[in-house]
Amino acid sequence: MSIFDYFRPHRRNSASLAKERLQIIVSHERATRNGPDFLPKLQEELVGVIAKYVDIDEEQVKVALEQRDEFSVLELNITLPDCEQARKRQVENAVA
Amino acid sequence: MAKIIVVTSGKGGVGKTTTSAAFGTGLALRGYKTVVIDFDVGLRNLDLVMGCERRVVYDFVNVVNEESNLTQSLIKDKRVSNLYILPASQTRDKDALTKEGVERVLNELSKEFDYIICDSPAGIEKGAQLALYFADEAIIVTNPEVSSVRDSDRILGILASKSRRSENGQEHVKEHLLLTRYSPMRAERGDMLNIQDVTDILAIPLIGVIPESKAVLQASNAGVPVILDKLSEAGQAYSDVVGRFLGEERPHRFINAQKKGILSRIFKTKEEETV
Ligand SMILES: Nc1ncnc2c1ncn2[C@@H]1O[C@H](COP(=O)(O)OP(=O)(O)O)[C@@H](O)[C@H]1O
Ligand SMILES: [Mg+2]
Secondary structure, eight states: OOGGGGGSOOOOOHHHHHHHHHHHHHHHHHHHHTSOTTHHHHHHHHHHHHHHHSOOOGGGEEEEEEEOSSOEEEEEEEOOOOHHHHHHHHHHHHHO | OOEEEEEEOSSSSSSHHHHHHHHHHHHHHTTOOEEEEEOOTTOOOHHHHTTOGGGOOSOHHHHHTTSSOHHHHOEEOSSSTTEEEEOOOSSSOGGGOOHHHHHHHHHHHHHHOSEEEEEOOSSSSHHHHHHHHTOSEEEEEEOSSHHHHHHHHHHHHHHHHHSHHHHTTOSOOEEEEEEEEEOHHHHHHTSSOOHHHHHHHHOSOEEEEEEOOHHHHHHHHHTOOGGGOTTSHHHHHHHHHHHHHTTOOOOOOSOSOOOOOHHHHHTTOSOOOOO
16 A cells, blocks of 8 residues: 555445456356246246236346256246335326 | 367457467477467467468368368477467458368367367357367466456356267366456456456366566567567466466466565556566
8 A cells, every 4th residue: 555545535446346246247147048048038928927917127027947956947036016106006007 | 189278268359369379389398299270260360479470371261171181281380399370261251160170170180189279269159169169178268357257257158058078968178267467466456356356256277377468469579479488477377377287286476466665666667567
C-alpha cells in the first residue's frame, strides 16, 4: 500500500466483484448446458402456460435437469409473485 | 501412438498460438518428436510466431484434401530438431476441414510423432470443435478476466460432451488450466482476478501461470517461440509448464509482485518487465 492510496476514495475491490459475478453466471450456464436440446423450448412453453394464470415473467421460471446414476430429475422452480400484489392486480383488471 | 493435445480457450487473443509454439518447442527440446498444427483456417499465424512463414508451400487443408502429402507439407523447424509445423490454409473457406480428413491426417501423424499439438481457432463453433475433437488432453488457456474465464468454462463443457472421447464413452479428455498474461501486481491490488479466483471457478488442475511479459511480443516480432528466450520470465514459465506436463515437480514462479523500495515506487522504474 503506498502513501497515495490514503487519498483515494475507498472503493470495492473489483476482482472480488468479478469473481462473484462469474460464479453466478458459470453455475447458471453449467446447469443448462448438460440438458437435452428441448429444455429451452420446454421452459419457454411452460412460461407461456403459467403466464395464462399467474402474472409472471421468464425470470421467475427455472427449469433444470439433474443427472443421477439411474435416472434424471426435471426440476421446475416457479417463483410466484406476492399474493397480495397479485390479488390487487386482479381487482384492478376487474375494474378496468 | 502420438498423444494429441489441443490448446484451446473459446476467447481469442488470450495466448493460444503463443502457447502452442512455446509448448511444442519445449517438448521437442526434451527430445520428443512433436508437430504443431495450426487449425485456424483463414487466419494463419502459427507460422509467423514460429518464424517459418516463408517456407510454407502446402498447408493443412491441402493434406486433408489429398492435394499434397505430409512429407511435402510438414515444415521442419530450423532451430530445434524433432519439431515440425503444419501451417493453416490462408485463403480457403473456414469449412475446408472435414472430420474424416482431419482424422486420417492425425492417424498418419500418430505413427511417427510422440506429440501432436493442435492450435485451436477462437470461438466455440465448428473450427474450435474440430480442433478439440480428437484430443487426449487439453490446455485451457485463460486470462484473468471475466469473459475469458466464462469462455473457458464453455469450452470445458464442449470437451465433456462433444469430443471423440466423450462420444465413445472413453476416459475424459485430461484438462490443464494455463493462466496467461497474469499480472501479479494487479492481482495483489485486487484489480484483477487472482490465481485462486480462477481455479475456484474453473475447478481444473493448474499447469502453469505465464506472466504478462514484453518478451512475448519481442519473441513473436522475431519469429522465435518465447520458450527459447531463456532469460525471460515468460520463457522460463513455459519451460516449467513443459516440465510439469512431463510429470516433474516444479514450483510456480513469477506469481508474486516484486517488493519495491519507496523510491522506485514513486519514480516508476523503466526496466520492470512484468506489468
Ligand atoms: N504472456 C503474455 N504477455 C504479453 N503478451 C502476450 C502474452 N501472451 C500472449 N500475448 C500477446 O497477446 C496477443 C495474442 O496472442 P496469441 O497467442 O496470438 O493469442 P490467440 O492465439 O489465443 O489468439 C499477441 O499479441 C501476443 O503477443
Ligand atoms: Mg491463435
